[in-house]
Amino acid sequence: MLGGKRILLIIGGGIAAYKCLDLIRRLRERGASVTPVMTRAAEEFVTPLSVAALAGEEVHRDLFDLTKEAEMGHIQLSRVADLVVVAPATADLMGKMAGGLASDLATTLLMATDTPVLCAPAMNVRMWDHPATQRNLAQLRGDGIRFVGPNDGDMACGEFGPGRMAEPLEIIAAIEQALGAGPLAGKRVIVTSGPTQEPIDPVRYISNHSSGAQGTAIARALAGLGAEVVFVTGPAQVAPPPGVEVVRITTAQQMLDAVQAALPADAAIFAAAVADWRVAEVAGSKMKKTEGALPTLSFAENPDILATISQMKKGRPALVVGFAAETDDVLANATAKRARKGCDWIVANDVSPGTGTFGGSENTVHIVREDGVEDWPRMGKQEVADRLARRIAEALHG
Incomplete structure (x- = not known):
């Protein structure tokens, strides 16, 4: 179902970023191409080399890359994909998306795109339950952003509750639905x-x-x-x-x-x-x-x-x-x-x-x-x- 589909994967800065390595592998197994974008915080959890090796494509990290920006590369990146996937979607990324900020390559791509966006949130349970995060979630849903997860479970910080990023297969299923041509697509x-x-x-x-x-x-x-x-x-x-x-x-x-x-x-x-x-x-x-x-x-x-x-x-x-x-x-x-x-x-x-x-x-x-x-x-x-x-x-x- 994903054969020939192009996924722009924005990897946020959270411990759940490691799951994106498996997500990339599974997407490519299903015939999708993956163009990875990493925030600076994401590089603290997984290396660009690992991501690039699995994706088979260069990792995009900098907004001000003069060679690419001569052709407005960040605009092109945001529009050639069939779906933009943000995983993990951290509290910081969700807040910037809800506020319309464009302070780095990831958030600029999200502001410049008219492609459907799917977010897989991941954060501490208290951050997820915080009124600001819930306001941002409501705003993003109202803007048409799709979500998969978060799930309940043990956190890296030792707490338990909602905030664990959805597993790769769950994200795959959500991607397939978002890209599907079924009679309820978009509903x-x-x-x-x-x-x-x-x-x-x-x-x-x-x-x-x-x-x-x-x-x-x-x-x-x-x-x-x-x-x-x-x-x-x-x-x-x-x-x-x-x-x-x-x-x-x-x-x-x-x-x-x-x-x-x-x-x-x-x-x-x-x-x-x-x-x-x-x-x-x-x-x-x-x-x-x-x-x-x-x-x-x-x-x-x-x-x-x-x-x-x-x-x-x-x-x-x-x-x-x-x-x-x-x-x-x-x-x-x-x-x-x-x-x-x-x-x-x-x-x-x-x-x-x-x-x-x-x-x-x-x-x-x-x-x-x-x-x-x-x-x-x-x-x-x-x-x-x-x-x-x-x-x-x-x-x-x-």
Whole structure:
């Protein structure tokens, strides 16, 4: 799929720069050519000689190279590529990109290009969570920049959390999607998946049996059709698919916040099994069992994520799809839910005991729309996802 494609790879200054050596090798194995650009900070982590040897091309490092600048070399570099990849995209690089700065070759190329840009962020977890970085991230997304990662994991600094650069194969998948000619190329889709967990005290919570398998399959299918997928997942039993931007959450409120932060989007698919209620006041320490007495829990309603997004006055996705997991009167309840929430489609399924839907490999769904109901036969969850992804592509293209 990458045969003949030209990748301009901008390597930022972070410990994750070492992964770019493997990334270059894998890109070339797939037939892509790689033109490397290194910041001065990147040279502290990997050598230009190593990068050039793997890329089979000269490493570009200086903005003011008189021989090349006679022909406006930095402008040419920024425009001959099919895709610009920034990996690692450090907090510094992201800040300069968001602010429109052009202080060295890397940032000048990014300012001078009209080629699509894909960033693979990598930084300390505290830097990633800093309000300035999150503001820059929102600005860059609004500017049309694509992202892959970061992932959760151990940091070189000894901390744990989001900030690890995506692995080379994940970046490859994101590159393939960005360059793909699939029917959803250029479309941004949010997918929620898995259960939420609502804490009772530090060791107990309210949740459900959702495995996240169906939401994961949908995200994989949409990405396979070329979509840029933001995958907002609760504590699921299955791993997220490669090539999507993963946002991990625990509670319903966190899921709503993550979805709103991921907007704007062309479509939003709400496959998560969100807890309807939460404990009004979470105990600060473990609740002790008292002989002969039962605890009294007061509940509060969780935010209605599907209704909130469906009823947005401004910036609503063109297509909003909800799910209705029902144990009885499946179609009647799903039809009422679609009207009540204000979404475009409801994917209804029977999760009553004996169906094996929760945690199983198969599903039987019905697509409830304003103009009627489409009944699908029982099939594997990935087949359901592939079919739904094709329907979504058809809907977004009118």
